[in-house]
Amino acid sequence: MPGAHGFDTAKYRDDPKAIADYLNVALSTEDPFLITRAIGNMVRAQGMTRFARKAGLRRDYVIRTLTSEASPAFDTVMKLLIALDMQLVAKPVIKVRPEAVAES
Numbered sequence: 001m002p003g004a005h006g007f008d009t010a011k012y013r014d015d016p017k018a019i020a021d022y023l024n025v026a027l028s029t030e031d032p033f034l035i036t037r038a039i040g041n042m043v044r045a046q047g048m049t050r051f052a053r054k055a056g057l058r059r060d061y062v063i064r065t066l067t068s069e070a071s072p073a074f075d076t077v078m079k080l081l082i083a084l085d086m087q088l089v090a091k092p093v094i095k096v097r098p099e100a101v102a103e104s
Contacts, residue, residue: 009045010045012041019042019045023035023084036071039080043084048062051083055080056079
């Protein structure tokens with residue numbers, strides 16, 4: 001059943017691959033607001049009460065964290081990602097050298 005604004009939460013319930021794909025798109029924007037919103041969408045897709053219990057956080061704290069204008073603390077973001085069965089992975093940014101573009 002589609003959620004608010006046509007967002008299909010069922011697609012992301014208990015599907016780590018779909019969650020990772022969704023979060024990677026948000027991360028690629030480099031926009032903290034959109035990233036936080038994407039994490040919130042994934043949390044809601046899991047069911048807020050069940051998710052808060054899994055994350056070891058109070059439900060009202062999770063809701064407040066994901067709906068406020070302020071950026072959540074990094075340790076909170078990590079707890080949320082871990083509870084989503086996600087991990088952060090660092091990889092180098094691939095930059096195209098201007099000479100390589102001119103040569104092609």
